[in-house]
Amino acid sequence: MLTVADQLRTAREAQNLTIHQVAEITKIRTDHLRALDEGNYDVFSAPVYIRGSVRAYATVLKLDVPRVLETLAEELGRSTRHQGPPALSRRKRTMLDAIMYQCSKLQWRVVLPLIAVIATVLIGYFIYRSWSDQRTKNPLAGVKPGIYKPSKKGGETLPLPK
Numbered sequence: 026m027l028t029v030a031d032q033l034r035t036a037r038e039a040q041n042l043t044i045h046q047v048a049e050i051t052k053i054r055t056d057h058l059r060a061l062d063e064g065n066y067d068v069f070s071a072p073v074y075i076r077g078s079v080r081a082y083a084t085v086l087k088l089d090v091p092r093v094l095e096t097l098a099e100e101l102g103r104s105t106r107h108q109g110p111p112a113l114s115r116r117k118r119t120m121l122d123a124i125m126y127q128c129s130k131l132q133w134r135v136v137l138p139l140i141a142v143i144a145t146v147l148i149g150y151f152i153y154r155s156w157s158d159q160r161t162k163n164p165l166a167g168v169k170p171g172i173y174k175p176s177k178k179g180g181e182t183l184p185l186p187k
Contacts, residue, residue, distance in 0.1 A: 029079060029097045030064030036086040037062070051081045058082065064100075072101055 027035070037047060044062070048055045057078055060068040069075045076094060083093045 028064055029093060029100060030062055032088060032093060032096070033079070033082055033086065034062045036083075036088055040086065042086075047082065047085060050085050051078075053078050053081060066101070066104065067106065075101065 037044075044055050044058050047053070048058055051058075057068060060066070061075075061078060061082060066075050069078070076097065079093060079097050080090055083090045
């Protein structure tokens with residue numbers, strides 16, 4: 026039984042089409058078409074892209090698309106890399122990810138006005154508290170009583186008018 030790569034390559038060569046002509050018709054990149062012709066599916070990031078490219082490629086070449094996709098499914102089933110869906114990200118989830126996820130579930134039309142009201146009340150409370158503290162505070166609380174002490178030089182310290 027021929028592999029998908031062999032079927033695609035032989036059909037393309039039988040119709041005297043080049044990779045560039047097929048790329049122009051299907052709008053699939055030439056390096057992806059070459060990879061499909063060679064059976065190198067590691068170029069693709071996910072199986073869905075492989076299936077879509079093979080479907081478009083087989084349609085242009087007028088092959089039996091369901092049979093080609095069935096053969097492709099068997100080939101991908103033998104591959105360990107393309108069996109399941111790919112991970113969306115390779116990094117571990119952090120606390121920030123959890124917080125952002127919870128924030129994305131909030132209804133911001135309700136939460137944002139509520140936050141604004143709470144912020145306004147807090148700011149008003151601190152302004153009132155500061156104002157009342159200033160109003161009841163004795164302005165001379167930290168000042169020691171002043172006593173006049175004449176200088177030891179004696180005499181007047183101001184110059185006499187002439």
